Amino acid sequence: MGAQLARMAIAATLVFGSGAAPTVHGQQSDEDPTVRALVSRLRLEQYKATIKGLTQFGDRRQGTKRNRDAVDWIEAQLQAVGCTTTERIAYTFTPRARPPAGGGGRVGTRPPLNPSEPTPTGGRIGRNGNGPGGSSIFGYRRRTGVERDPMAQPDEALRALNSEEPTPGERTEVYCTKVGTTNPDEMYIIGAHMDGHGFGEAANDDGSGSAIVMELARIFSAEDVQTGRSIRFALWNNEETGLNGSRAYVEQRRERQGLEDPPGSGRYPEPRWLGMIQHDMMLFDHGAPGPDGVVSRDQRAEADVNIEFQSNSDLAEESRDLAFFFKAASDAYATDYPAMVGPHMTNTDSTPFMNAVPSISLRENERGMHVGAGWDPHWHQPTDLYSTFTDDDFRLGLNAAQTTLAAIAQLVDAEIDSR
Secondary structure, three states, X not given: OOHHHHHHHHHHHHHHOOOOOOOXXXXXXXXXXXXXXXXXXXXXXXXXXXXXXXXXXXXXXXXXXXXXXXXXXXXXXXXXXXXXXOEEEEEEEOOOOOOOOOOOOEEOOXXXXXXXXXXXXXXXXXXXXXXXXXXXXXXXXXXXXXXXXXXXXOOHHHHHHOOOOOOOEEEEEEEEEEOOOOEEEEEEEEEEEOOOOOOOOOHHHHHHHHHHHHHHHHHXXXXXXXXXXEEEEEEEOOOOOOOHHHHHHHHHHHHHOOOOOOOOOOOOXXXXXXXXXXXXXXOOOXXXXXXXXXXXXXXXXXXXXXXXXXXXXXXXXXXXXXXHHHHHHHHHHOOOOOEEEEOOOOOXXXXXXXXXXXXXXXXXXXXXXXXXXXXXXXXXXXXXXXXXXXXHHHHHHHHHHHHHHHHHHHHOOOEEOOO
């Protein structure tokens, strides 16, 4: 879909969607009882249980049996909750050469760093956390990287589960679709990546986002819920290797948008994209490291959900409007934490979409400013475990789920059959 068509689509949706939809920067009218009822179907314990289910496959690293088993499990879970229209994208991934595992080193441009050693003078951190551009931050910070030494995982059973190294070859990723009743040829894509690495359980990165997608699939797939527009629930693979799974989706399906197949059937295998919403690391907003390089064990009082768009994308204005729409939904329907909008969306699976459709990502922290400065010490580490996080953390993820559910329910004209 071209940029002009994308602008027309998002403008029409924001203006002519449900009665609660705003027209400018998320200015929202009175609460919609249908949206409130749908949001109330989200439960903290159910969200936690879905994350816990994902962690049974360890870090779900791409190119391994544990990753393939997780894809199969996700597909079965989607079908079990009524999202039965599951399909898979297949693609081939051949990784670039990388340093061997072992020796306690971490892959990246930065040298190994003792976790307790801060960089006291701070400095500029770019959109990738280590280069120019994006946000800047000054003060105490920790260097970040990917743990590549399996012996860094003290749990022997988990170390054994995560021991298989990736092999090149075919990859698959699964998605399912809620088909709209009045506009089945238009679609919002809700995504998260199911793969991880670091020899932990990838509970936060990105079990927390994957669980949001799966929980929303459960709620929108209920027998009494109808939507005017379609919704696709996608669990990307190979995010950690360079967004390869989401890129494969865009490459394979972008040109198929809006094509009726077979002609006259009313079926649209790839409805026109109206918006793409990514969820990536949703639990941990504990603030900056202190002078000793240690991050607080407690969720900070100022914790919030970050809604990001990319300010230099082809559809920056439309993506910004979508982001503020989501903020308005958070203001109206989220229960525990606020949401903030930022202009630097990077290093996540919405990036391949951002020049084709309005795209945003929801995160625990600003990717360029906070994550790159070591605000989440469990990122790509063996400590990314379900047991690491508290209910205060899980509620931050639930808040993001409430935000996306509330916004999407309005944009797709969701209804609950009261019969």
